[in-house]
Amino acid sequence: MARPTVNDIAREAGVSLATVDRVLNARPGVRESTVTAVQEAITRLGYVRDIAAANLARQRQYRLVAALPDSGSQYVETLACALHDAAQTAAVARTELQILRYPAEDPHSLAALLHALPPAETEGVALMAPETPVLRDAVKALREKGIPVIAIGSDLPNTDRDHFVGIDSRAAGRTAGVLMGRFVGRGPGQILALAESMQLRDAIERRHGFDAVIQAEFPWLEVLPTLETHGSDATLRAVVTERLRHATGLRGIYVLGSGHRALAATLADLGLTGRFTIIGHELTPHTRRALQGGQIDAVITQNLGHLARSALRVLRAKADRAPIDAAQEQLRIEILIRENLPDQ
Amino acid sequence: MARPTVNDIAREAGVSLATVDRVLNARPGVRESTVTAVQEAITRLGYVRDIAAANLARQRQYRLVAALPDSGSQYVETLACALHDAAQTAAVARTELQILRYPAEDPHSLAALLHALPPAETEGVALMAPETPVLRDAVKALREKGIPVIAIGSDLPNTDRDHFVGIDSRAAGRTAGVLMGRFVGRGPGQILALAESMQLRDAIERRHGFDAVIQAEFPWLEVLPTLETHGSDATLRAVVTERLRHATGLRGIYVLGSGHRALAATLADLGLTGRFTIIGHELTPHTRRALQGGQIDAVITQNLGHLARSALRVLRAKADRAPIDAAQEQLRIEILIRENLPDQ
DNA sequence: AGATTTTTGAGGTACGCACCTCAAAAATTA
DNA sequence: TAATTTTTGAGGTGCGTACCTCAAAAATCT
Incomplete structure (x- = not known):
């Protein structure tokens, strides 16, 4: 009844x-027929x-490595914390995680970091980075050294990440679109879209999903061209103020990336707080407060704790060449409103 | 640098x-001062x-036990599967889970089951059951035998479950309320509420939360008295048909528990499919299809996979008298719409 | 001081597995 | 058949911890 052991x-x-040991660990020097016999015994005993x-x-x-931009955004910081926590908890699982930070705007220095990783002491790399040619090469080099690479948070679809x-x-954007469409209610109106940069794949995809849904299901709404803030609060204030001057039927604001904070300040200064349905991404201390205060209506996010734990599990599995449990590792697109905000 | 061991x-x-071993495992026969010295060494070395x-x-x-009603509802079946899967995966964590089913309407037989559990071979019990006096006694008896007891899915607040x-x-009901209020749009109207039974604490609490939100934020909506189906499709059809005949301004239907299936059939037969905003609870194969098909607008649920894994983790921790990681064990109130439905 | 009790140390075995060595057995080749 | 190669078995060691025994040392008591 008890679990069978190698002796059994x-x-x-x-x-x-x-011989059993040789078979189990794929060591050479065992006749084909013996291998089969052992494997049969294994399945027979379960x-x-x-x-x-x-x-x-x-x-x-x-020994795992995670590389994150030092962008200083709340989102990245929270993820870094989550990874750190997950690694602490995973200490029982013999996991050692080194969190590297690289200059956000400099893919070359990230690539250099990755190239410098000692292959003998690195059993897996988790990467959060925009896809650039240098990065693609770096990922390829890592994989050729036999180091598993996974993308976290933002995918690297054109690399051979594991x-x-x-x-x-895109689905996250669609979700935002449906909520926006339903929250603003029937009738014509305009939606302002705001992003740090439309160079980033995530922002582009979100916008695509958002547009697709609005067009198909809420055709009476018009999504205005995305305003880019380039990470600068001043730029945000300027472009938003300008746009608000001209857009007369504005009913909702879709914040594709960061910038919630500066947006809130700008709206407050213009005396427009509460006038629009605002939907954004990522749960940060600020969006949490804004949800609670009613300044933001919904946030689409992923659970960073799950993401971190999942990333470590996947890396361990890859390092062991073991299969991964897709169902458990699939992250959900979470919709957060004031009423279902998790504690703390 | 490597992790310190007992030898260190x-x-x-x-x-x-x-002596270290005696201290670590709280065995007697060590002088107070020596205990302190060892503990200091432990903290010093980390x-x-x-x-x-x-x-x-x-x-x-x-050796854990989970007790679930044999209600045959999709929700309970899915949970049973999730628990089974979690136990399989947790086999590496030396976890053995026995899933007991008890007649849904018979708290006495559940109590009898629990009383019959061999204390020496049971290290924890997870319970999904309505709170009744017999059950309270059974929980108390288990705890007095030193067996940890946790409630899953539905709480047992007036017992001393661990x-x-x-x-x-209540928060889930509030969440449903906000979505209903926002989805149906401004303007007067009525909301139909449907439950298996208003004897069940979960349904009562959801309704409370729902009502509170509607009253406070959407006062132009009226939530009609809850219709009870008592788990019978025929009853559901009868009461819903009757109510639809009289309610003229009906705009939404809130399904507090099960009954989605019969409701869909009833509406279809009346030619009213798609006329109302429908919000319900629990992701089941049927609600999933209905979300995809647009017959249901939103489902409030909890991730049963997480619930199962969390339950096992908590039980193991309780069995070891170890602390639990509250943040990791907190389940989220998930809002599911068609766009963010997880695969499979 | 001696007798008694309490505390400590040294050592062993076990858990399930990985990984190593060396010799014996079996299969293959010449 | 003999020589060679391949396959197998027997055995050991160690990972970090639990738990056990027995004797020695230290502390406490009379």
């Missing part, structure tokens, strides 16, 4: 422990390797 | 391994017990 397999297969014991014996240490942990930006 | 502590504290190795040595097996894994029904 040896007995069942009529071979010695050494043996599953005790990973805890195996890792103990093997002195396994998962996995992506995060949500589909 | 022994050296650091200037005592033998046996030692954390290797749980994997400890469990291996100890031959620890977490923990509750699930979401706050």
Whole structure:
């Protein structure tokens, strides 16, 4: 009844422990027919390797690396914390995580960082970065060294990364679109879209999803061309103020990326707080407060705690060449309003 | 640099391994001053017990029990599956889960089941059951035998259960209320509320939350008295048809519990499909299809996979008398619409 | 001081597995 | 058949911890 062990397999297969071990760990020097016999015994008994014991014996240490931009955005900082926490908790799983930060606007320095990683001491890399040619090369180089690479938060679809942990930006945009359409209510009107930069794939995809839904289901709404803030509060204030002067039927604002803070300030200064339906992305201390205060109507996000834990699980699995549980690793697109905001 | 082991502590504290072991496992026969010395060495080195190795040595097996009603509802079945899966995956964590089913309408037989659990072979119980006096006694009896008890899905607030894994029904109802209010749009109208039974605490609390929000934020809407179906499709059809005949300004339907299926059929037969905003609870194969088909507008739910995994983690922690990570165990109130429906 | 009790140390075994060595057995080749 | 190669078995060690025994040392009491 108890879980079968390697000894049980040896007995069942009529071979010695050494042979079972050779088969289990894919070591050479076992006849084909013996391999089959052992594998049959394994399935017959329903043996599953005790990973805890195996890792103990093997002195396994998962040495993982995560690279994040030092953009200083709340979102990235929260993710960094979540990764750190997940690694702490995963200490029992023999996981050691090194969190690297790279200058947000400098893909070359990230690539240099990645190239400098010691292959012998790196069993997996989690990457949050915009896809650029240099990065593509860096990822390729890592994979050629046998180091698994996963993308987190934002995908790198045109690289051969091993996995992506995060949500589909297009679907997230669609979700935002439906909420916007339903929240503003029937009747003509305009939607202002605001992004840090429309160079970023995430923003582009969100906007695509958003537009598609609005066009198909809420055709009476018009989504204005995206205003770009380039990360500057002053620019945001300027472009938004300008746009508000001309847009007469504005009913909603879609914040594709960061900028919630400056937007709130700008609207307050113009005496327009509460006049528009505002929907954004990512749960940060600021968007949380704004949701609670009613200045933001909904936030589309992913659970960064889950993301972090999932990333580490996936990296460990990749390092072990083990299969991953797709259902467990699929992140949900979360809709947060004031009423379902998680504590703390 | 490597993780310190018991041997390192022994050296650091200037005592033998046996003494460290006695301190770590709270065995008697160690002088107070020595205990302190060892504990100081532990904190100084930042030692954390290797749980994997400890469990291996100890031959620890977490023998857990989950009790669910055999109501046959999709929701309970899905939860049972999720628990089963979680236990499979947790096999590496030496977890053995026995899933008991009890007749949904018979709290006494559940109590009998619980009383019959062998205390020596049961390290924790997860319970999904309505709170009744017999159940309260049964929970008390279990706890007096030293068996941790947690409530899952639906809380047992007036028992001394060790923990509750699930979401706050009142907040879930509030969430449904906000969505209903915003989705139906401004202007007077009526909302039909439908429940299996208003005896169940969950339904009561959801309705409270729903009403509170509608009253406060959407006062132009009127929520009609809850129609009870008592789990019978025929009853549902009868009461809904009757109500539809009289309610003239009906704009939304709030499904507090199960009954989505029969409701959809009834509306279809009356030729009213698509006429109302429909919001319900729990993601089941049927609500999933209905969301995709546009017959339901939103579903408020909790991730049953998370619930199951969380329940097992909490039970293991309770069995070890270890602290639990509240942030990780907090389940989110999920809002699902067609656009953010998870795959599969 | 001696007798008694309490505390400590040294050592062993076990858990399930990985990884190593060396010799024996079996299969293959010449 | 003999020589060679391949396959297998027996055995050991160690990972970090739990738990056990027995004797020695230290502290406490009379």
